[in-house]
Amino acid sequence: MTVGDQAREECGALYAEHHRWLLGWLRQRLGCLHDAADLAQDTFIRVLTARDAVSVEPIHEPRAFLRTVAGRLLSNHLRRRSLELAWQQTLANLPEPEVPSPEVQAVLLQTLHEIDALLDGLPARARRVFLLAQLEGLTYAQIAEQFGVSVRTIKRDMAEAFEQCILLTP
Template sequence: MTGGQSVLQREIHILYQDHHGWLYQWLHRKLGNRFDAADLAHDTFLRVLAGYRQDTIPVLDEPRAYLTTVAKRLLINFYERQSLERAYEASLSLLPQQHMPGLEERAILLETLQELDALLDALPARARTAFLLCQLEGMSYEQIAAHLQVSVRTVTRYMAQGFKQCLTLMLAQAA
C-alpha cells in the first residue's frame, strides 16, 4: 500500500485481503466453476466499494455475513441471467437456419434482453404484467383492466411506470 491511499482504499484493501479467498471458495462451492466464482467475488467487492460514498466504510461486526449477503444477491442475478440466456437459445433453436442471426447480432439481442429483463424487474409485479400484456400481447387498457381486475385508470398508471422505466434506461444509455 502506498502512503497516498485514502482511508476508504485501505479499509477496502484490508477487507479484500482478509476475506477474498474465503468468498471465492464459498462461491466456487456454490457454482462449481472457478471462473464464474472469481467474477462474482470480484463483483461483490466492486458492489461493496460502490455502496460507500463517504471516506470510510462502516465497521462490520460480521464482514463475511455482509459479503455473503451481497454475493447472494449477485448469485440470484447470475442465475436469472443464465435462465434468460437458456430461454433465448431455446427460442433461437426453433428458427429456420436461414433466419438464424449471426453471432454478433445474437450477442446484441441477448444484451438487449438482459437490459429489458432488468428494466421490467424494477417494476412492481402488476405494473410489469400490465406493461407486458400491452406491449407483447397487444391488449388494450380496457382488456388489461378486466384481466387484472383493476380500473383503466390503474392500468394507465401501470403503463406510465413502464414507460418511465424505458425512458430512464434510454437516458442512462445515452449519457
C-alpha cells in the same frame, strides 16, 4: 490518509480475511468455481468502488455485508444466464434461413439484457402489465379483468413502466 486510501486498506483487509469464505459460499450456490471466482472478485470491486466514493463507517458484520453484495450480484448473474439460455433455445428453434448473423445475435442479446434490467426496476404487477400489453397485445380492459383491478390501475402501471423506459434509456 485520504478516504480512498483508507477504503482500499479496509477492502484489502476484508479481502484477506473473507475471500476464501465468500468464494466457498458462491461456489456452493453456483456449482462452478470459475463463476464463483468471478462473482467474488466483482463483489470486492463493488465494495471497494462504493467505499472509495464516500466516507463510511467500518463494516461491523463483514460476512453479512459481503453476502448481501454478493447475493445481489448472484441474482443478476442467474437472471442473465437464464435470459441467455432462453435466447439460445429461441435461436435453436429458428429455421436455418431465419437465424441472424452472429453480429446481429450479439446486438439482440445485449438489447435483451438492457430490457431485462429496465423491467427488473419495476414492481411485479407493473412489469407483468407492461409485458401483457406490449408482447401479448392485450388491451388495458383485458389486463384489468385478468388482475381483477380497474382500468385506471392498469393505466397507472403502464405509466410507471413507460416512465421507467424513458428514464433508463440512454
